[in-house]
Amino acid sequence: MSSKRDYYDILGVGKNATPEEIKKAFRKLALEFHPDRNKDKGAEARFKEINEAYQVLSDPEKKQSYDQFGHDGVKANFQDFDFNNFGGFGDIFDAFFGGSQSSRSSSRRKGRDLHKEVSITFQESAFGVEKDIHIERIGECKSCSGSGAKDQSNVITCSSCKGSGQVKRVQKTIFGQFAQSGICSDCSGAGKTVKEKCSGCSGKGAELEKRDISVKIPRGVSSGDTIKLSGEGEFGGIGSVKGDIFIKVNVPDHEYFSRRRKDVLLTLELDFTQAILGDNLDVPTLDGFQKVSIPSGTQNGEIIQIKGKGFTDIGGSSRGNQINVIKVAIPKDLSNEEKDKIREFKDLSENSDNKKSKGIFRKFISGN
Ligand SMILES: [Zn+2]
Ligand SMILES: [Zn+2]
Numbered sequence: 001m002s003s004k005r006d007y008y009d010i011l012g013v014g015k016n017a018t019p020e021e022i023k024k025a026f027r028k029l030a031l032e033f034h035p036d037r038n039k040d041k042g043a044e045a046r047f048k049e050i051n052e053a054y055q056v057l058s059d060p061e062k063k064q065s066y067d068q069f070g071h072d073g074v075k076a077n078f079q080d081f082d083f084n085n086f087g088g089f090g091d092i093f094d095a096f097f098g099g100s101q102s103s104r105s106s107s108r109r110k111g112r113d114l115h116k117e118v119s120i121t122f123q124e125s126a127f128g129v130e131k132d133i134h135i136e137r138i139g140e141c142k143s144c145s146g147s148g149a150k151d152q153s154n155v156i157t158c159s160s161c162k163g164s165g166q167v168k169r170v171q172k173t174i175f176g177q178f179a180q181s182g183i184c185s186d187c188s189g190a191g192k193t194v195k196e197k198c199s200g201c202s203g204k205g206a207e208l209e210k211r212d213i214s215v216k217i218p219r220g221v222s223s224g225d226t227i228k229l230s231g232e233g234e235f236g237g238i239g240s241v242k243g244d245i246f247i248k249v250n251v252p253d254h255e256y257f258s259r260r261r262k263d264v265l266l267t268l269e270l271d272f273t274q275a276i277l278g279d280n281l282d283v284p285t286l287d288g289f290q291k292v293s294i295p296s297g298t299q300n301g302e303i304i305q306i307k308g309k310g311f312t313d314i315g316g317s318s319r320g321n322q323i324n325v326i327k328v329a330i331p332k333d334l335s336n337e338e339k340d341k342i343r344e345f346k347d348l349s350e351n352s353d354n355k356k357s358k359g360i361f362r363k364f365i366s367g368n
Contacts, residue, residue: 007056007066008057010050010053012025012029017057022057023058026054035047055174109189109240110242111138111233111241111243113234113244113246114137114232114243116246116247117248119250119251119252121251121252121254122257122259125221125259125311126220126264126286128219130217133213134211135213135245137208137209138207138208139206139208140205141201142207144200146235146238147205148198149195149196149197150199154195155194155195156192157191157192158191158192160185160186161184161187165189165190165191166182166184166189167181167182167185205237206235206237217249218315219312221249221314222251222259223250226247228247230244232245256284260323261311262313263310263321263323264310264321266322269327269328270326270327271331275294278296281294283306283324285306292304292324301325303325305322305324306324309321309322
C-alpha cells in the first residue's frame with residue numbers, strides 16, 4: 001500500500017491542520033473535482049481520493065489511527081465501501097453542500113407540458129386572431145375531480161406524512177448522517193390517500209381529454225413566437241400542478257407584403273409612363289386599398305411611405321408604416337407604332353437642353 005498518496009498531501013494540508021482547515025480544504029477540492037462539474041479524465045478518481053482522505057482525516061479516531069500506522073491503520077475501513085451505493089455523486093454532493101436536492105424534491109410535481117403549432121396569415125399576425133387548437137391531454141377525471149376516490153369521504157389524510165406530503169429521510173453518507181425531506185412515497189406528495197377508488201379512473205384521478213381550446217393570438221406576433229398557456233397542459237396526478245401548453249406561431253410569407261420590424265414592405269411596380277407623368281393609384285395595404293399619389297418623375301428604387309399602415313409591437317398600439325419601394329417596369333414588347341412614338345420622344349429630348357446627364361454620358365462613351 002505504499003503507492004497510496006498521503007492523505008494530508010491529497011488535501012494539501014499540514015499534519016497539524018485543524019478540523020476546520022481540513023474541512024475547508026476538502027470543500028475546495030471537492031468542488032473542483034466533482035465529476036458533475038469537472039469532465040477531465042481522472043477527475044472522478046481524484047474526487048474519490050479526496051473523499052477518502054477527508055473521511056479519515058475528519059474522523060478523530062481514524063485520523064489518530066492513520067497518524068500512527070499510516071494507510072495500514074485505516075485500510076480495513078474502506079474494504080466494503082462502494083461509492084456508487086450512495087445514489088450517485090449528486091446526492092452526496094447536495095447533502096453535504098446543502099445543494100438543491102431537498103428544495104427540488106419538495107416542490108410540487110408538475111404535469112407534462114404540451115407543444116403545439118398554429119399557422120396564421122400575414123394579415124392575422126398584424127391584427128391578432130383567435131384560433132381553435134385541438135388538444136389531447138391527460139386531464140383530471142371528471143367523476144372524481146382528480147382525487148381518485150369514489151367520493152370525498154374516501155379521501156383520507158395520509159398516515160405516513162400526516163398530510164404534509166413530505167417525509168424526512170435520514171441519509172447515511174460517507175460524510176455522516178443527513179436529514180433530507182422528500183416526497184412521501186405513500187401519497188406521492190399529495191398528503192392524502194384514497195380508501196375506495198373512483199371507478200371511472202381506477203383511482204388514477206386522470207383520464208384522456210380531447211377538446212378544442214380557443215387561443216388568443218395577439219397582434220404584432222412574428223413567425224416563430226411562442227404563446228404560453230399556463231396550466232393548460234397535462235394533469236400530473238393527485239396533488240400536482242398542471243403543465244403548460246406552448247404554441248408556436250407560424251406565419252407563412254405573404255405573396256406581396258413582407259415585414260421589417262413594425263414596417264410593411266411592398267414593391268410597387270409602375271409603368272415607365274406612370275413614373276414619368278405621375279399618377280393616382282389604389283395601393284393595397286393591410287387595411288385595404290389606399291389612394292396614393294405618385295409624383296411625376298418618380299425614380300426607380302424611390303420610396304413612398306404610407307404612415308400608420310404597418311404592424312404594432314406585440315399587444316402595442318402604435319403602428320409602423322408601409323414602405324412602398326418603386327420599381328419602374330420597362331416594356332419589352334412594344335408595337336411598331338409605340339416604338340415610333342418613343343423614337344419621336346428621343347429626338348425631341350436630344351434636342352432639348354435640359355438633358356445634361358445625357359450629354360455627359362455621350363461624352364464619356366466617345367472618350368472625349
Ligand atoms: Zn403521505
Ligand atoms: Zn376518477
